[in-house]
Amino acid sequence: MRLVPRLGSGIPLVARVDEMRRLRAGFTRAERGEAGAVLLAGDAGVGKTRLLAELAEFAGSRGALVLTGRCLDVREGGLPYLPFAEALGPLATADDAAVGDAVRIRPALGRLLPLAQPGPVSNVEYVPVTSEHEAPYRPRPEQDLGQLQLFDAVLGVLTEIAEHRPVLLVLEDLHWADGSTRNLLSFLLSRLRSQRLLIVASYREEDVYRRHPLRGLLVELVRLPVVTQLELHPLKEADARAFVEALADGPLAPEVVASVAERSEGNPFFAEELLASCSDCTDIPAGLAEVLLARLERLSPDARRVLRAISVAGESVSHAALAEVSGLGEDELDEALREAVQHHVLVVEKGAYAFRHALLQEAMYGDLLPGERTRMHAAYAARITRTPQGRGHDAKLAYHSLQSRDLTTALPALLRAAEEAERLGAPGAALRHAEQALEIWDAVPAAARPHDVDELRLLHEASYFAGTSGEPERAIAYARSAVQELRTDTDVVRATKTWRRLAEALMNVEGTIDEALEAIDRAWHLVADAEPSKTRAWVLATRAAILRGTERGAESLASAQAAVEDARTAESAGAEASALITLGALADNAADFVEARARLRDAERKARDASAPNVELRALCFLGFSYEDQGEIAEAIEVFQRGIKRAEETGLTWSAYGLELRARHLSLLYQSGDWPSESVTGAPARGVSSVLTARMTASWLPIVVARGRFTVAGKLLAELRPHWRAEPLTAIAAGSAGVELAYWQGDHETAVKRAREAMDFLEALDPGYRLSGIRLGTGALAAVAAQAAVARLRGDDAGATAAAELGEQLIERIRYAAEHGEPRSGALGPEGRAWLARAEATASGLRGPADPALWAKAAEEFGYGTVYEQAVCRWQHAEALLAAAEPERAAEVLVEAHQTADKLRAMPLRDAIRDLARRARIELPGVVAAALPQRDTVDPLTERERAVLERVALGRTNRQVGDELYISEKTVSVHLSRVMAKLGATRRAEAVAIAYDRGLLVRPAGQSVVRT
The missing domain is CATH 3.40.50.300 (P-loop containing nucleotide triphosphate hydrolases)
Known part of the structure; x- marks a missing residue:
């Protein structure tokens, strides 16, 4: 790009x-x-x-x-x-x-x-x-x-x-x-x-x-x-990301946006230079480096020498460290530091010195000679080995040892740094340390390697860290490499754990369930005849979860129950909690919600006591699913919030279940009407899989569309399309939002096309996603119903019939999805029932005015907690009531819909409601009628007469004008007679021509106000 x-x-x-x-x-x-x-x-x-x-x-x-x-x-x-x-x-x-x-x-x-x-x-x-x-x-x-x-x-x-x-x-x-x-x-x-x-x-x-x-x-x-x-x-983090996205000519990968925003530290010029001068945005551009170095050239030689020493440190540096590394005397060092601080190149942070901007440090570091750089890194490493150990001690030692090419010192330091990062809840940092250790493993003599670590262990840990830091594809790659390292003389326990790690990595990626089952079967084969142990309990628990995913419920149940027995015998609370989650999920599938939730809460507690955070997050996920599926939105939100907090505390925000908790929570906030700011999605950590960031973006997209940010939404849709196959939930969310976007834009053909594309894709990928066709199909059905209504108003009988027939095909497909889909709890939940009711209400308007009773039912079905969709149904209900000559009831319903749309700042819906209210002459509280444009001539027409004449100019018959303005055909004729008398016209066409000549019409010819 x-x-x-x-x-x-x-x-x-x-x-x-x-x-x-x-x-x-x-x-x-x-x-x-x-x-x-x-x-x-x-x-x-x-x-x-x-x-x-x-x-x-x-x-x-x-x-x-x-x-x-x-x-x-x-x-x-x-x-x-x-x-x-x-x-x-x-x-x-x-x-x-x-x-x-x-x-x-x-x-x-x-x-x-x-x-x-x-x-x-x-x-x-x-x-x-x-x-x-x-x-x-x-x-x-x-x-x-x-x-x-x-x-x-x-x-x-x-x-x-x-x-x-x-x-x-x-x-x-x-x-x-x-x-x-x-x-x-x-x-x-x-x-x-x-x-x-x-x-x-x-x-x-x-x-x-x-x-x-x-x-x-x-x-x-x-x-x-x-x-x-x-x-x-400087710009704040979210604003910096928005600025970087605005700079690009096309979509940017989230990791590129995050990297440029982070490195520029909110400086627009730096962001522009970083983005424009380097394709991967990893190296500092030559032009920018020259600009930055030009500032530093004005300083004295001693000041520049100190700056070179600080640039090598890569962090704030104490005075004592600078004295040792720079080689300057105390007086010279003091003056050099004073000069750099006064010229705003350095800042003092907690008694140490750091560059005022990170790019200054990068520019100075890049300007160092190779030998100069190596000597300074060695000096820092030597100083670190002599100082007392503290937080980050091994990570710093590893860094400087690597840069000074002291690999014998770097390897054990990297291993210790990875252990510390894991303890501190930073799996991303642990992964980087493990990967660096793997890179230099062969370069370190065997005698100098730690005796209790081998390459198999490093691969196993790298896979685990990758999986918990948001890089599932790399987790699989390392796990596959680990099983290739297995030998015939490898210890059975180690071999079992290696195969189970591969199975766990594969569980969290779409399309790999068969390989996951094969891997866990290999692990099970190794311990099937062994005595109960922690290893055997974990294999059974993992196998139960995978079998449930392959719809082998009876085998999954047996494996989970066996896992619980083994775990209790071996006193492995983590394995027991994992098995309890599967038992709870199976009970939920059987609609035994009391047992399911009891099992899941027990699993959450045991996992927390056992310090098994991944298992704890999985328990919270399934507990939230149980509430969500039954339309208990408030309870589900509370559970997901608890899970998000635990994910943040344990550093697992971008793990599979940490991501799922946040994505589901955002989806429920959309349903409940508690729409957050965009920053809630969070910037991805460095290295996080684009598949995972796409899932979060897709969860945010419905709010973007509903608020009328169409340009942003269109850009996001293009970014998300390549990730459909890797994450079907992204396809569902993005597909639905794309359909609604096209509908609000009036592009009904595109709405139908997008819905069909998503429905066909999901059914071909896995029939288990068939239920998503209810919502996707309903969005397309709304567009088709709008097409039919427009055709009827224009007197296009053939177009109206074609649209109605297409709509009838869609409603049949929606009904089929509802009947043959596979809900998690075995029966269609509140959300599915609400969307089906909305589909039936929409279909009732394919060949004429919609049925108000069906729209009332749809609005009622969404009353379980989906605020925005309920407001949409109320808008449609009001329109149906107006067509049925019930203006008083329509006004009540429309006012409720407007209050919700206005509160949510759902601009497309709000504008549609106001348009309907204006056409039906319904007053909305707090809405002032738009002032008419100033005219040079006296306007003899009333607002209603002008509305009638505008529609006549569009070629509407008296009956069609009455249908659109919710008045009788006779009333339209009376208004036209008055208009012609005022304008001195003898025919309808002549009245329209005179009105245009005198500038009395508000809308240009050809504009339609029809919505359904």
């Missing part, structure tokens, strides 16, 4: 709402005659220029004169008054007479505006000119024009112009300003009173070190009552 930097060319201003509001408020005050100034501070690349461009555009749209000047980085003394000369330069050639006069009467401005040509105004003395090539008169040059005269002239010209129109003066990069510019700025700000003038000056905060000449001026300026300070901070 080609990525192009596009800052300032269509990229929306992200997360600067508060700053923009404050700047606009300052300009608004200036418009009222309250002059002011804003000092805008921020790091290089944080977005100051972009923010000021937005302000300039805003001010320009309000009729203001916008003047912009920039300081330049000129080392030797600077250019006097440069930003003012640039900003005021356009005044010399302005077409505005008021501006021209204001400039001409101030000769002192000639020092700033060399193009200004004074004209013959009364207070300027002129002398004759003898050259035939010159104008008859020229101004007498003033001698010894003082600085104060220039300052007065600048203030005077701005004040005079501001009497005619507001003025916005923008001065950028004030940290490079020369002394004269600083003095002029101070003069202007100290004399701001009632001018319609706003001055905004920006500067780089990190460049204004303690001895910088601007620093003292800033201290003085902020004391002025007209001056405010505004600091522009």
